[in-house]
Amino acid sequence: MAMSRNRFDLTGKIALVTGAGAGGGLGHAMAVGLAEAGADVVVSDIDATGAIATRQEIEQIGRRSLAVACDNGRREEILALFADIDRDFGHIDVLINNVGAGARFRPEELPYDDWQYVIGTSLTGAFLCATEAGRRMIAQGSGGSIINISSIAGSSALGRGNLPHSVAKSGINQMTRELAVEWGPHGVRVNAIQPAQIRTPNWIAGSKVMDWDYPVWERHLLEGIPLGRLGEPDDLVGPAVFLASEAAAFVSGCLLPVDGANLAMNAGGNIHWPANRQD
Numbered sequence: 001m002a003m004s005r006n007r008f009d010l011t012g013k014i015a016l017v018t019g020a021g022a023g024g025g026l027g028h029a030m031a032v033g034l035a036e037a038g039a040d041v042v043v044s045d046i047d048a049t050g051a052i053a054t055r056q057e058i059e060q061i062g063r064r065s066l067a068v069a070c071d072n073g074r075r076e077e078i079l080a081l082f083a084d085i086d087r088d089f090g091h092i093d094v095l096i097n098n099v100g101a102g103a104r105f106r107p108e109e110l111p112y113d114d115w116q117y118v119i120g121t122s123l124t125g126a127f128l129c130a131t132e133a134g135r136r137m138i139a140q141g142s143g144g145s146i147i148n149i150s151s152i153a154g155s156s157a158l159g160r161g162n163l164p165h166s167v168a169k170s171g172i173n174q175m176t177r178e179l180a181v182e183w184g185p186h187g188v189r190v191n192a193i194q195p196a197q198i199r200t201p202n203w204i205a206g207s208k209v210m211d212w213d214y215p216v217w218e219r220h221l222l223e224g225i226p227l228g229r230l231g232e233p234d235d236l237v238g239p240a241v242f243l244a245s246e247a248a249a250f251v252s253g254c255l256l257p258v259d260g261a262n263l264a265m266n267a268g269g270n271i272h273w274p275a276n277r278q279d
């Protein structure tokens, strides 16, 4: 009997995941997840120690890895990162543009430098990584997959001091569509994942800035998540492997929410039926 082929197998693929240091959340989970699916994975992070820890984890799985200290807000460091990939691997098939920065201010009080920091790190940094990867994928002639980590905040507003973060993520969404169109003829697929309320170390720390006790904050969030739980970093792994793989060969320009149906429900929606309903 013929063996069915595994369309999610990433054996032989070279991937870069930015912000994948072991002290982070989603990038780390996705980098290890791609390696488990067969890919060799380059790990970049501003935190050099965290990047090395993720590299060691990937090598223990039996894949090749490279850890590079790189600040996504610095063009020269991104160019050096890609020069390292050229030197050590000479090829790139998958980019996960994961780094995201934040600055929490009321819009009318947001300092110019914080606006520049968030847009520069989250949006311009993602643009630079995408164009460096895309240029190589086009030249290779074998296509590739670029996965931009956006947010539900790219499609709907969060309030509570998230202006530059949301604007950067909406830019990521539109960059995803534009690049999917521009690079489709070269077989380069470009998609975005829109996560929400994923319990990464940074997300848990950020949730503490609210004046509410944590249980109250969590109850508030769960009212907007029909699947009835918060996300975990591992929830990103399956979608990332799918988008990186041959299983998504005809999927490009897609914004994929990984949010427990948070974006699907509007403010008039409700997960509760009235208790006194008779029928």
Ligand SMILES: NC(=O)c1ccc[n+]([C@@H]2O[C@H](COP(=O)([O-])OP(=O)(O)OC[C@H]3O[C@@H](n4cnc5c(N)ncnc54)[C@H](O)[C@@H]3O)[C@@H](O)[C@H]2O)c1
Pocket (backbone or CB within 6 Å): 018, 019, 020, 021, 022, 023, 024, 025, 026, 027, 044, 045, 046, 047, 050, 070, 071, 072, 073, 098, 099, 100, 101, 121, 149, 150, 151, 152, 194, 195, 196, 197, 198, 199, 200, 201, 202, 203
């Ligand atoms: N956690 C969530 O609920 C959530 C929701 C929506 C979107 N996201 C997005 O997912 C991505 C990852 O989120 P997370 O919560 O895992 O992030 P995080 O803040 O924990 O950071 C992930 C990694 O990025 C690194 N990093 C920070 N600044 C950097 C820089 N300038 N250059 C290079 N590396 C840098 C950190 O050292 C860390 O290892 C971000 O783009 C974030 O906006 C997360």
